[in-house]
Amino acid sequence: MRRASACLGQPSSAAVIANSRIAWFGRLGRIDAARKVFDEMPERTIVSWNSLIAAYFLNRQPKLACSLFERMPQRNTASYNAMISGYVKLGRLADAQAVFESTPDPNVVSWTSMLRGYVWAGAIDDAEALFRRMPEKNVISCTVMLAGLMQDGRIDDARQMFDEMPEKDVVARTSMITGYCQVGRTAEAREMFDEMPRRNVVSWTAMISGYTQNLQLDLARKLFEVMPEKNEVTWTAMLTGYTQAGRVEEAENLFKMMADKPVIACNAMIIGFGQKGMVTQAREVFDQMLGKDDGTWSSMVKVYEQNTFQLEALDIFRSMQMAKIFPTHPSIISILTVCAGLAIIDYGKQVHAVIIKLDIDSDVYVVSALITAYVKCGNLAKAKKVFDMFDGKDVGMWNSMITGYAQHGLGEEALKVYLDMKLMHMAPDEITYIGVLSACSYSGMVKEGKEIFKTMTTNSVVTPRAEHYACMVDMLGRAGNVDEAMDLIRNMPVEADAVVWGALLGACRIHKRLEIAEIAAKRLLQLEPWNSGPYVLLSNVYASSRRWEDVEKLRKSMSSRNVSKAPGCSWTEVDKFVHMFTGGDVLAHPEHEIIIGMLERLDGLLKEMGYCPDGSYVLHDVDEEQKAHDLRYHSERQAVAFGILKVPEGMPIRIMKNLRVCGDCHSAIKLIAKITGREIILRDANRFHHFKDGSCSCRDYW
DNA sequence: AGTAACACCC
Structure with missing residues (x-):
């Protein structure tokens, strides 16, 4: 009788204290401590059970929460509500729905939790239907519905509902403010x-934060100055406003004034410095932080990655693992981007293992990044395997695979994936079409490409953009139909951009169409005076027609306009170690003696086969690589020599280059592949070249 | 004492 009264009547004050301890530990993430309090209670009330259920959900243990719920001797509506809201917060809408339907006496909290679930899932129609059916509404349920309408972009509907609300509190009003700012x-x-x-x-x-997101920083700052009380979030909002607007100095001033620097503000500072190339300052913030979170680590990885400190990016990721910080989605995606950028397949495989171990191999973004990494590392078979095994592919993942095949010149494979995609009733988007059209282009499938382009232009969902026209110009140009390509540009409904003209110029180089080349180059120089690409291409056009004076004029105008190319650099991964080569300085590598020996041997063999260097690529890369050209030691050539020395017989040699491959080196590497019987995969800034038996997968057109 | 709504980073 005593126990029953504890459950049904007034609980003892000891029980009340214990119950609040359970909730407290739950909120702190100390689920074991919460459980211990529960286990040691002499008398438990319904609230004890409810609190522990909520604590389990907060600590992402729905299974334990559920078994507790099933075992509890008595339930009230709050017990059901704890289950509903717990499932909703984990995004498990179907489970929430099932509990909701079995709730004997749902109250306004039950309905509101369910409503929140639909809003969270973006099912606004269902949310509205549920909202209409609600027997009782209060200011909270109305606010949830308001947020749902605004999330759906229906700000004016939200306003109407707001105006009709009998009671408006500070939360509802703040929610409206946020909604207005978002649009x-x-x-x-x-x-x-x-x-x-x-x-x-x-x-x-x-x-x-509404002002900062709309780049009205000075209005934001005025409010910031006059507001009566600020908290960490306020400071952080103002600070991130500055970093996102690129005003890193003002951000830094605020940052220095902050008494307690929350992780989020530090992370924003790291990213802000990184965007301005201030890597050292970013690293300083990083080093001074005590409580780093996953965002901190992934921000630092990203800063290094985006400032081309890829090796440092790898180092920081390694330290993260040494510090026993489990990487989560953002840092995994960043590091996969680094692997893809460096094309370091062994490292990528290790990250893949981590992904499986951490059980995040069902995340569509992580797996798409993994597929892209395998593609960029040149391992298409592995990319395809990961792709095939993934359930629930989104359009982005299909695009990764199609674009991957296209970049490798495997047009037919790309088309096959595109057809599979249509079989699965997945709707292609603009990126898909860029992928398939470029695949057709690389593989010379002009007929197929034209048909797909026609399908796209008649498909009302996707309107062709300049990029799509660029693919078509490229495709026609490659096939030698330069005039048809020019006509297409004249008649295209959107304005031709630099990519379109660049494609035309590339075609002119191959087919030696001087008059059209000049038209294209002039447009390009207007559109992108800072870009060295058109200078180089035009120079190659002139050179291939032996117009040396024009080459010289161009070189002068290039240096007077301060146009210069990034120094060429190639690298390769041997024994999980990245070896970098720059054009000018072969002596920089510790094993330069044997590399030079190999380069000289290859030169001899090439000469024996009657190979003579192609002078038309003189302007390919200026300065550093130009010097090296005379020595025939372009960075890609050094990397190939090193690969021949170090990569076991029978294994492909994988080389990466930050710029497009030099034409002379391209011819030479074809022959080197033949002489040595090695397969060489070279990824340049644009695409992949698979050299085998004296020919290249790009069919000498890139 | 437990169950529902608003702001900041990647």
Whole structure:
């Protein structure tokens, strides 16, 4: 009788204290401590069970929460609600729905939790239907519905609902402010803000961050200065406003003034410095931080990656693992991008193992990044295997695979994937078409390409953009139909951009169409005066027609306009170690003696086969590589020599280069592949070249 | 004492 009264009547004060301890530990993430309190309680109440269920959900253990729910002697509506909201927060809408339907006496909290679930899932129609069926509504349920409407872009519907609400509190008003700001209507947000009878720090912060997101930084700063009380979030909002607008100095000033620097502000500072190329300062913030989170590590990885400190990016990722920080999605994606960028397949495989171990191999973004990494490492078979095994591919993942095949010149494979995609009733998007069209282009499938382009232009969902026309110009140009390509440009409904003209210029180089080349180059120089690409291409056109004076004129105008190319650099991975080569300095590598020996041997063999260097590529890369050209030691050639020395017989030699491969080296490497019987896979800035038996997969057109 | 809504980083 005593126990029953503990459950049904007034609980003892000891039980009340223990219950709040359970909730407290749950919120702190100390689920074991919460469980211990529960286990040691002499008398448990329904609230004890409810609190522990909520704690399990907070700590992402729905199974334990569920078994507790099934075992509890008595339930009330709050017990069901804890289950519903727990499932909703984990995104398990179907489970939430099942509990909701079995709730004997749902109250407004049950309905609101369910409503929140639909909104979270983006099922606004279902949310609205549920909302209409609700027997009782209050200001909270209305606010959830408001947020749903705004998330769906229906700000004016939200406003109407807001106006009809019998009671509006500070949360509902703040939610409207955020909604207005999200669609760029900061003036209306400000009106709402000014009319608020009561404001808290959150309302002020919402208004400030609304301004910063709409790049109205000075308005944000004014509010920031006059607001009565700020918290960490307010400071962080103002600071990230500055970093995102590229105003890193002002961000830094705020950062210095902050008493407690939250992780988020530090992370924003790291990214902000990184965007300005201030890698050292970013690293300083990183080193001074005590509580780094996954965002910190992935930000630092990203800073290194984006400032071409790829090896440092790898180092930091390694330190992260040494510090026993489990990488989560963002850092995994960043490091896969590094692997893809460097094309280091062994490292990529290790990351793949980590992905499987951490059980995140069902995340579509992570797996897409993995596929791209395998593609960029030249391992298409592995990419395809990962692709095939993945359930729930989104259009982005299909695009990764199609584009991957296209970049390797495997047009037919790309088309096969495209057909599979259509069989699966997955709708292609603009990127898909860029992938298949470029695949057709690389493989000379003009007829197929034209048909697909026709399908796309009649398909109302995707409107062709300049990129699609660029693919078509490229395709026609490669096939020798330069005039048809020119006609297409004249008649295209969108304005031709640099990519389109660049494709035309490339075709002119191969087919020696001087008059059209000049038209294209002139347009290109107008569109992108800073870009060295058109200079180089035009120079090659002139050179192939032996117009040396024009080559010289061009070189002069290039240096007077301060156009210069990034120094050429190639690298290869041997024994999980990345070896870099720059054009000018073969002596930089510790094993330069044997590399030079191999280069000289190859030169001899090439000469025996009657190979003579092609002078038309003189302007390919200026300065550093130009010097090296005379020595025939372009960076890609050094890397090939090193690969022949170090990569076991029978294994392909994989080389990466930051610029497009030099034409002379391209011819030479074809022969080197033949002489040595080696397969050489070279990834340049644009595409892949598979050299085998004296020929290249690009069919000498890239 | 437990169950539902608003703001900041990647």
